[in-house]
Amino acid sequence: MSPALIAALPFLGALLPAIAAQAGRSAAALAAGAVTLAALAGLLAHAPAVLAGGTVTAHLDWVPSLGLAASFRLDGLSLMFAGLILGIGALIILYARFYLAEDEDVGRFLSTLLMFQGAMTGVVLTDNILMLLVFWELTSLSSFLLIGWWQDRPEGRQGARMALAVTGGGGLAMIAGMMILGQIAGTYEISDIIARGAEIKASPLYLPALVLILIGAFTKSAQFPFHFWLPHAMAAPTPVSAYLHSATMVKAGLYLMARLWPALAGTPEWTAIVATAGLVTMLVGAKIAFFKDDLKALLAFSTVSHLGLITFLLGLGTKAAATAAMLHILAHASFKAALFMVAGIVDHAAHTRDIRRLGGLARAMPVTFALAAVAALSMAGIPPLNGFLSKEAMLTEAAASGLLVAALATIGAMFSVAYSLRFLAHTFLGKPRKALAHPPHDPGPGLWAAPAVLVGIVIASGLLPMATFGPFVDAAAGAVTGGPVHAHLALWHGLEPPALWLSLAAVGGGLMVLGGWPRLRALWDAAPRPEAKAMFDATLSGLVSLARMVTDALHGGGLPRALAITTAALLAGGAWAFLTGSHSPGTRAMLPLEAAPMVVWAVLMAATLAVAALHRNRLLALLLTGIVGLLLAAAFAWASAPDLALTQIAVEVVAILLMLLALNFLPRQTPVESSRLRRARDLGLAALAGLGTGALAFALMTREAAFAPISAFHWAQSKPGAGGTNAVNTIIVDFRGYDTYGEIIVLGIAALVIFALAETLLASRRATARLAALDTGGNAGDPHPVMTAIGLRFLLPMALMVGVYLFLRGHNLPGGGFVAGLVFAIALLLQYLASGYVWSSRRRRFDSHALIGAGVLVATATGAGAWVFGLPFLTSGYTYVKLPGIEKFELATAALFDLGVFFCVLGAVLLAIATLSRLAQHTPDRERRGG
Amino acid sequence: MEALFAIAIGALTFTGVYLMLRLRSFPMILGLTFISYAVNLFLFISGRLRSGAAPIVGTTDTPADPLPQALVLTAIVISFGMTAVIVMMSLGARFEGGDDRVDGGSDGPGNRPETTQ
Known part of the structure; x- marks a missing residue:
């Protein structure tokens, strides 16, 4: 049996006693005992070889570049400890069967015991100090559950807490010590570390590493002055005391000292401490x-x-x-x-x-x-x-x-x-x-x-x-x-x-x-x-009171203070980095100033600063925000990013619509509440943040990239590899399709969260009472003028056609699923705007939830389709099709993926905005909103 | 032109941070929107500025960097999703809690507005 399996067996078997307990205490104990004996048999099968001086190893690389590997190693020391853990474990299970009373949850007890056993076996069998740390913490956690087994007894709970605090605290110190040790040795494999004892002992970091690791070992093995937790842990049931606190867990610290003995022992410091x-x-x-x-x-x-x-x-x-x-x-x-x-x-x-x-x-x-x-x-x-x-x-x-x-x-x-x-x-x-x-x-x-x-x-x-x-x-x-x-x-x-x-x-x-x-x-x-x-x-x-004091000082429940402290900390970090580093002006040639962009820039600056100055008038601030967003789209268009410009325009429309709806439920004015001093402080922070970000952006733009951008590959492969000429779109649906896949799922989840929040809100009597008492005030005389309603109904098919057009050309020219989804959403939302929520909802034949689901499903199916051809998830293919009557066109699976994006975006936007509109149905002037 | 973009990013950040530090939810949402603008623009310019060179194969040989564009495109859409969630949360706070404050204070009787900290 592989050493990895020996360590894994108790974890896997931990389920069995809990299930077998349905058939009584004996069945649970038999199940737990069988698991333990199986692991013990696997261990003893290696005993002859190991006793003869050999070692058994199992290695599985996980993140080799970080030194993360699941490696196990069975040598004489591990054999002795693992034998103790599993052998005494089997006896303890027998004893616990007769010790625990009939009305106790023996299944849960034995499951927890097996988890502890697995953690302990892992500690002594692993050959990687990072994994050892994980198993080490697992023994602390599972022993916490076991010591506090009788939850109704205060001394049990207190003893468990004390044991966890002391051994867990020591474990933290040990993590630091192990990291230092790994840095000195240049490896996290124990067998390599102990081969470099002389190197480690000569390092200036030897003493800090030694002290930190010993704190971990001493707390676990109850060495003076950390010995006090062990007697309090005696509140545990006796099988636990016999197992954890005499034979196994408290020996983990000893194991560690013995394991690292070649690397750490033999110096005057070691002996002295x-x-x-x-x-x-x-x-x-x-x-x-x-x-x-x-x-x-x-x-x-x-x-x-x-x-x-x-x-x-x-x-x-x-x-x-x-x-x-x-x-x-x-x-x-x-x-x-x-x-x-x-x-x-x-x-x-x-x-x-x-x-x-x-x-x-x-x-x-x-x-x-x-x-x-x-x-x-x-x-x-x-x-x-x-x-x-x-x-x-x-x-x-x-x-x-x-x-x-x-x-x-x-x-x-x-x-x-x-x-x-x-x-x-x-x-x-x-x-x-x-x-x-x-x-x-x-x-x-x-x-x-x-x-x-x-x-x-x-x-x-x-x-x-x-x-x-x-x-x-x-x-x-x-x-x-x-x-x-x-x-x-x-x-x-x-x-x-x-x-x-x-x-x-x-x-x-x-x-x-x-x-x-x-x-x-x-x-x-x-x-x-x-x-x-x-x-x-x-x-x-x-x-605890110190921690509470710090917490209250940093974020006592108020958002502005927490954000101000975060901003200040970021600024301090940036300033420190800037002041301690060296810098010289950038050498990259700048583009010459152009007249039209300068006008756009001037308006954008004015609108941006005006929002800060006039934000108390919320409607005005929102309109100015919309202007800034649209000017940003112009900036994207100028700077060779037509896709971004399209998306920015569409999103801006939807976002402003959303915030307008929200404003319906919120006060129209922001009152003056903060003092002059506080506003001055906030202005100062904001000015510094703006200065820093602007300077950083300038420094970035006036320098060449340190490495050649990887997008050269995307550009070169856009046509031959992905079959599209629009490199931005091929990156989204093909090269970085996995990212996009994740993003549409996030977007769908966001929309569902909004829906769920609204459901919760509408289920609350207090909230609906407040909604019903809301004075929305200042409504137009006619909420749905006939001209607008009819005009926009005519516009609908044309808007949809634009959406279809943008979608179809997306692979080769600016457009694609994101933009098309947004355009469709806007076209439909305009109907809500013109004819009212009730009128539009009645005529809607599809469900936004289903759209989101369909989008994710289509994208998933497209991705999984590659498996049929034996290719990795989301590998795309394309071909050219010639139909009579129209010219030759290209069919790519990426377009199908883009369709998933389209559905998901459309569903998410519609759901988000329709949910907000639904809240309005609970306000007093709902009669006028009907259609 | 680089300087203009840098100044614009700075101004957007300034307004965003200032509004994020206000005491009510609506200015905070606007602040978040401005910070999104600034961050998206910042990510975008990491591909360096280039005019009249949209990354469409066949139209140019020296295209603008398409990768930041693709990243920002999805970021714009995700920003919208995030803003929408925050909007809904602030409405929830407004109707569950009774006011639109975000500083932990309350507009109820007997509570003074927050002053200098």
Whole structure:
């Protein structure tokens, strides 16, 4: 199975439990389990090759120029992590089947769990850091859903939010770090990056990249000072805690540090940051864990401590330490997941997780006790269990790093012994503290089977480490350090190694600490402690109010202020670019001044400035706007753009008509509201914007293009390639047909939006009441004079004929679907104008919606027609036809496409304007509008 | 001629920006129209100015650049669609909200008109 498929399988399978849940909890769990086991089988099929030192890759280029590729790579490290994720995942699904109550939505739970599993598998299998980032964020999101599973519990929601804020925030920092790393290495492929370690470590950007990436890793793996979110995430259902917060998600940060170890580790900075953070986390976590009364909180802080231990080992930067880290990742995952499941079983049986209320459960729950005992002793590092092996390896490395480090590591191990034994002794041994409501008893095998498998692994790997964990640790450590590793795992190394004595000291000290429990507890209760949640909440509310302040300052709901700030920012950016750059006058020869265009220019300038000055008289301003638009058409005509001139004229007519209609519903005058100062500010902004745009346009026109325009191709191919002589039209319907296709769809959508807005408006009682009370005032005596009506009815066929003419000649001469559609629309709208909405609507035989749809369909069908000939979408063809009576003419599929454009434009314009007219039917003077 | 076009683009932008910054919807719509004019003209001149050389094969050997023309042609039509949507939205605000202000204020009793910010 391809590594890509292994990562994709949980995502694809996430649908199954939700569907299977119809048939009950077991069916959902079976479906989820089958998906997980299938992925695991696919993974293990590669195991022999990978354990022998090989790698399996899958590569799919997406945007190679941006370094975007879907590449997956399975090596020893990925194999170990993916095996953990999928193997423990299968056990968790079994456990969750029996843990969740009957009335819970098990299907949704397992679907979310599978999505998390897929994201996690993706993180460890991908070979591209950009994809890794995506999977990384997906684990944050899916874990958010899982932690907040019990949405009705405030601590669940708060815990989920905190976890998302911390890990998501760290993820943002990591994105920046990864981008820098990619820039330094010149590639986003992990396998290439780690091959360039020396280059990366020598770069001046190494430290910023390292710090940013470590923030991401530390937040995810709950390293000091970001460790506080993990205990709050314990509000999650226990299967989630066992899966995400002991075995997998919190190890993602460790995975990342191990993955990038060759690229980043080994420098003094790396050791200083990573080893220190790890050691501090280990000590702080272990100490707090000892004093926690909630079983899951105790386990959560112990997880923090153990993650610190592994981080510390990775931070040391030596080969042996990295090997020890791999060993402890495996050991910790096995015993800690089992302990979480045991805590869940106790919670189910005794209805409490408070150690102070528990005790003496060993007799009532012998199976659970046995499982807890093995797992807890392994956590304490007691031989012959796997926890002993990894703890000894850790102490060996610590002893090699100096006396202080060795002492601190031993203290950490000591507390680890103390809390492990406290977990065991205060829960299961002694006398029952308090009569519990229901006498506790062992659960059915469904609930203890999963932890039993894990405990079996704990024992087996303790007794026979070389046969069980050995190959995996060797392969993983080999992948991390980039060389073959042969770890010698054994319970007994003789009397010489200092680790043995440190281990003994830790166990002895741990027993003494546990013996002094009541006194230490009193000290702990008396000492002041920082409350992480309060600090987090205060920080968060501070950030929220800061964000609100900035938002209110930038756009407090008013459009003018937001636009003024945007304009000012654009101007500042432009000014900065201009002032910091160098510039020289353009050298391109200018066209000589001509008299007629100068007159047009003078009128256009006068009208434009008059609109700004006289805009309070809205009707006048609108008329002046129309003049400006028509003069613009003249400018286009002068500057060799007859197509644009035609379109501009037609659109101008329609647009002015539209705004005239709108003005019917709006006040005729704009009141004076803004102060003199504000108007001066706006004038200043507008003047600067005008100056900047004008100067930019001038600079552009007085220079030659930096590169030869690509339109030389369009020009040369217009006739031979597209069969038309009008290059503008052939670009629209042929060369850039895809753009046009998108544009007519947008136009159609715009018209439909207008229709939908009007429907909403007319459905609102308040709006229709206001419409009915509208004083439109000042109507002409006769809204539909007979002369106009009759005259325009005569004009209709002629106008339509002009439209047809423009359409037909469009491919070779100025014209085409856009213009023809507009001309048709104007011809029809004139009838509305002359004879009224009711009269015209009654005589209209087609529906604007259908026209828009037909236009898009015709264009689509034309485009798809190319497929019949085995050509790409929208490839056009043409031929020449000779009919008797008329001269030879050309038939092009592009003309059919243009017909689609025509229909769409016609439908959109008609729908937009007719919708506005429809509003008028709800105003008081509608009687006079009827026809 | 280049200078005339540049000045015209500047003037169109000036009026457009000034009207966009007004407090009522109708001037804002006009402002948007003017900005569309300015932007379309700007895009158009990116093909450089040339008179009497429409890009029709057979009529000239040194045509004006047809590509910006094609882009602007569709832009003109899309501008219309956009203006129409904004017009409808402002009518919606007018009849749902009761006035045609766009500055977040209200013409209702007890609300003062917006002054300097």
